[in-house]
Amino acid sequence: MTPEPRAVLITGSTRGIGRASAEALLEDGWIVGINGRDAAAVDAVVAELGENAVPVPFDVTDAAAALSAIAGFRKQAGRVDALVHAAGILKSSPVGLIGDELVGELLSVNVAAAITTSQAAVRAMARGGNGSIVLFGSVAGEDGSSGQAVYSATKAAVGGIVRSLAKEVGPRGIRVNGVVPGIIDTDMNADLPAERKEELAAATPLRRLGTAEEVASLVRFLVSDASRFITGTMIRVDGGLHLS
Amino acid sequence: MTVANRLQSAFRVALELPEDADVTELKYRDIEQWDSIGHMTLVAEIENEFDVMFSTEEVVNLSSYTAALDMLRERGVSDS
Numbered sequence: 001m002t003p004e005p006r007a008v009l010i011t012g013s014t015r016g017i018g019r020a021s022a023e024a025l026l027e028d029g030w031i032v033g034i035n036g037r038d039a040a041a042v043d044a045v046v047a048e049l050g051e052n053a054v055p056v057p058f059d060v061t062d063a064a065a066a067l068s069a070i071a072g073f074r075k076q077a078g079r080v081d082a083l084v085h086a087a088g089i090l091k092s093s094p095v096g097l098i099g100d101e102l103v104g105e106l107l108s109v110n111v112a113a114a115i116t117t118s119q120a121a122v123r124a125m126a127r128g129g130n131g132s133i134v135l136f137g138s139v140a141g142e143d144g145s146s147g148q149a150v151y152s153a154t155k156a157a158v159g160g161i162v163r164s165l166a167k168e169v170g171p172r173g174i175r176v177n178g179v180v181p182g183i184i185d186t187d188m189n190a191d192l193p194a195e196r197k198e199e200l201a202a203a204t205p206l207r208r209l210g211t212a213e214e215v216a217s218l219v220r221f222l223v224s225d226a227s228r229f230i231t232g233t234m235i236r237v238d239g240g241l242h243l244s
Numbered sequence: 245m246t247v248a249n250r251l252q253s254a255f256r257v258a259l260e261l262p263e264d265a266d267v268t269e270l271k272y273r274d275i276e277q278w279d280s281i282g283h284m285t286l287v288a289e290i291e292n293e294f295d296v297m298f299s300t301e302e303v304v305n306l307s308s309y310t311a312a313l314d315m316l317r318e319r320g321v322s323d324s
Contacts, residue, residue, distance in 0.1 A: 063300060071297050119300075126284040127258075127292070172281040 005052070007077035008223060009033035009070060011060050011117055012087030014041045016186040017136070020212035021084055021219040026052055028220065033073045035060075035087070060087045060113035070120040082132040082223040083121035085114050090138075090188050092147045103150050110154035114161055118176070122169055130173035132223045135162055137180040137234050139241055159234050166232030175231035177222050182238025185209040205240030246323045250293055251313055258282070258289035271308040294321050 008025055012018040014036035022032045026049055033056035034049065036042045042057040054076060058069040074080045089109045093102055114135050125131030140148050141155025158178055166176040183189060183200045189209075192200075201208050215237050221227050222235075236242055248268075255267040259277040272278055278286065287303050290296070290312060296319055298306065306312050 067300065068297060071291070122281070123284045123288055123303075126281060127288045169281055172285075174281075 004078070005029055005031050006081040007031040007033070007073070007079050008082040008084060009035065009056060009073050009080060009121070010084040010086055011035045011113075012085075014038070014045045016086070016188060017181065017184065017212045017215045017219075018084070018086030019045065020216035021086060022049060022053065024213070024216040024220045025223065026050065028224075030081075030223075031077045033077070035069075060085075060117060061108045063112075063116040066113070066117050067120045067123075070117070070124050074124045079128060080121060080124035080131070081128070082134070083117060084134045084219055084223065085117050086136055087113060088136055088188075090148075090151055092151065093149075094147045095149060098150055106150050106154045110151070111157045111161075114158055118161065118165060122165075122174060125174055126172065131175070132227075133165065133174065133176045134219055134222050135176070135178045137162075137178045139180060139182050139236070139238050142180055142234070142236070143242065162234060163232050170231055175222075175227070177227070177231060178234040179215060179218050179222070180234050180236040180238065181210065181215050182236065182241040183209045184212060184215060184237075186212050200241075203241065203244045204238070205243055208239065210237060210239055247294075247316055247321055248313060250324075251290065251309070251316065254289045254293045255286065255309060255312075258286040267309050269309070272306075290316075294319075296321070 008030050010018050010022050010032060013022045013034045022034060025032050031052050031054060033054050034042050034046050035056045037059045039057040042055045046053045046055045056069050056073050058065040060066060089106060091102055091106060118133050121133055135158050137158045138155035140152040141158060145152050162176050162178040197209060218235060218237050252267050256263060256265055259282055287298060291298060294316060302315060306315060
């Protein structure tokens with residue numbers, strides 16, 4: 001008998017690391033919930049990715065919408081085995097110019113949404129007695145980054161969420177881990193000047209920026225049974241940047 | 245089957261209790277199985293059984309069997 005396909009919801013999966021993760025998991029036979037705020041963009045990606053991609057559009061900062069959408073995805077797919085919370089924003093501001101709006105926006109998307117989507121996912125996974133949640137940190141959150149005090153704080157907070165949730169839901173078979181990308185060549189870093197990208201590549205022992213697909217490889221591992229004894233960790237995919 | 249009977253069954257399934265367990269006086273954390281994750285399992289089981297979805301506030305307030313029954317009745321769920 002063919003086993004029932006597993007189902008994963010990936011927030012922020014219309015582009016970048018989220019989309020690369022969706023493509024990787026579709027290759028592995030998963031049913032993948034594709035999420036973004038823009039329903040038309042979600043539909044367009046779903047049309048490109050094929051029948052096992054399911055549109056799940058909602059704004060991750062709207063907790064009620066997230067709860068409803070994840071419950072709807074569970075009904076549609078019949079199960080939820082994993083959540084990959086790839087939605088996030090990067091904004092910089094030097095100290096002295098940090099405004100309340102920036103603080104609120106980064107906290108809302110990078111921290112509060114990670115908690116609310118994880119909570120909704122735990123609810124969807126609880127009946128199955130197993131599951132995997134993958135959140136995203138950043139090297140800025142681990143090491144600090146000039147001009148990114150707020151962004152760094154929100155990404156450091158993800159580590160706290162990962163470790164706390166892992167302790168709480170581990171006894172029920174649900175694993176929670178974090179991926180810590182280094183400097184990845186995606187839209188999120190599109191605003192970096194070419195010179196700065198070259199500097200960052202030079203500071204990376206592997207002498208280049210990473211790709212979304214390389215980060216997706218770790219996501220693929222963390223939602224799979226191959227990582228079944230790994231929880232509560234923040235794993236870096238940074239080309240050795242932490243050694244610099 | 246009455247709402248009460250269906251709800252009691254959902255409690256027993258979600259909290260892995262024997263078929264004859266009396267859950268009508270049960271409150272959150274009364275028993276080891278009804279911890280925070282057991283609560284999520286219970287909420288999911290009730291939502292599935294009655295095809296409803298609770299808000300986060302309702303999930304927080306679902307602190308006993310009686311509270312759950314009241315919530316379902318407030319939503320107009322009736323005996324089938």
